[in-house]
Amino acid sequence: MAYSQKYGRTFHFPFSPGTTSDDRVNNNYWQDISNINGLIHTEKLDGENNCLNKYGVFARSHAAPSASPWTGQLRQTWAQIKSSLGNYEIFGENLFAIHSIEYHALDAHFYVFGVRELDKWLSWEETCFIAAVYGLPTVPVLQTTAMLPARAVFEKEVLSLVAHSSVFNSHDVADGKPCSMEGLVTRNINEYGVDEFQQNVFKYVRKGHVKTDEHWTRNWKRSPLQNERK
Numbered sequence: 001m002a003y004s005q006k007y008g009r010t011f012h013f014p015f016s017p018g019t020t021s022d023d024r025v026n027n028n029y030w031q032d033i034s035n036i037n038g039l040i041h042t043e044k045l046d047g048e049n050n051c052l053n054k055y056g057v058f059a060r061s062h063a064a065p066s067a068s069p070w071t072g073q074l075r076q077t078w079a080q081i082k083s084s085l086g087n088y089e090i091f092g093e094n095l096f097a098i099h100s101i102e103y104h105a106l107d108a109h110f111y112v113f114g115v116r117e118l119d120k121w122l123s124w125e126e127t128c129f130i131a132a133v134y135g136l137p138t139v140p141v142l143q144t145t146a147m148l149p150a151r152a153v154f155e156k157e158v159l160s161l162v163a164h165s166s167v168f169n170s171h172d173v174a175d176g177k178p179c180s181m182e183g184l185v186t187r188n189i190n191e192y193g194v195d196e197f198q199q200n201v202f203k204y205v206r207k208g209h210v211k212t213d214e215h216w217t218r219n220w221k222r223s224p225l226q227n228e229r230k
Contacts, residue, residue: 003055006062007091007114008197010185015155018183018205030151032199038189039145040124041158042138043167044203045093045111046101046182052078053089070097070220074110081134088130089116093139097220101182103168105226111139113185116194123191140167142184158184158204180206 011026012019019025026032033039048070051058056065057075066075074094092112095103112131115122122130131138142161148154162184172179183205192200 003058003065004051004053004062004089005194006058006060007049007051008194008201010201010203011198013155013158013186013202013204015159016183016204017207026198026202029202033154033186033202034148036148036188036190036200039148039186040189041142041144041161041184041186042113043140043142043181044183044185044205045095045103045139045166045168046099046170047093047095048097048099049091050074050094050110051089051091052081052085054082054085054087056082068217070094070222077110077136087117090114090130090134090136091116092136095223098173098223100173101166101179102171102173102176103166103223104171104229105167105169106223107226108137109223109225110136112136113139114187119194120191121194121197121200124187124189126191139185144189158186162204162206182206 009024011024013029014025014027016025049060050066050071051062052074057071057078059066059068059071071094073096090112091114092110094110095106096109112127115127115130128138143157149157163180165178166181170179170181171177183203186202188200
């Protein structure tokens with residue numbers, strides 16, 4: 001039995017080229033976004049979705065706490081804050097292990113992108129506050145949108161944002177060369193219900209960003225922080 005509800009599936013924008021056979025697309029995204037008062041675009045980082053709650057540190061499945069070596073450091077952090085988490089579930093991107101993108105300007109290995117409390121996802125302002133209370137950084141904010149532009153303008157803005165390198169200086173693991181960010185996540189900047197997740201969170205992923213296979217965990221490498229690089 002799961003300790004808590006796992007993170008919801010984030011549907012792609014219809015113009016996101018990085019979909020796989022396992023992904024889903026929100027073809028009605030514009031109708032959903034038109035009902036939202038305030039959006040925020042954050043960088044989609046290439047790591048592992050991890051959750052910290054009062055029961056432990058979890059990967060994508062919440063069937064049992066994670067015991068992977070690349071969550072070891074995060075489990076140490078959890079041990080220090082577990083008694084005060086209460087109903088907060090802190091979700092973030094764990095970049096301790098290098099995946100398809102290597103970041104050359106990381107100041108930390110875990111970046112918060114959401115906080116769930118019982119049946120609601122907290123607003124971005126509350127998310128940042130909770131993350132700061134626990135001394136955790138949040139994922140980079142690329143842009144906020146208070147007033148929704150025309151659809152064509154919105155899509156052009158998204159494409160412009162994802163064409164840039166990561167805030168953390170992204171490099172392709174296949175050839176070691178600088179590359180653009182993996183993509184972005186667009187969410188309602190305000191709080192929303194857990195059962196309304198797919199109408200409030202969307203993503204864009206560039207084509208061909210995955211350079212690893214199912215065996216990557218056998219030879220995984222730790223991602224050096226910026227101050228550890230020569």
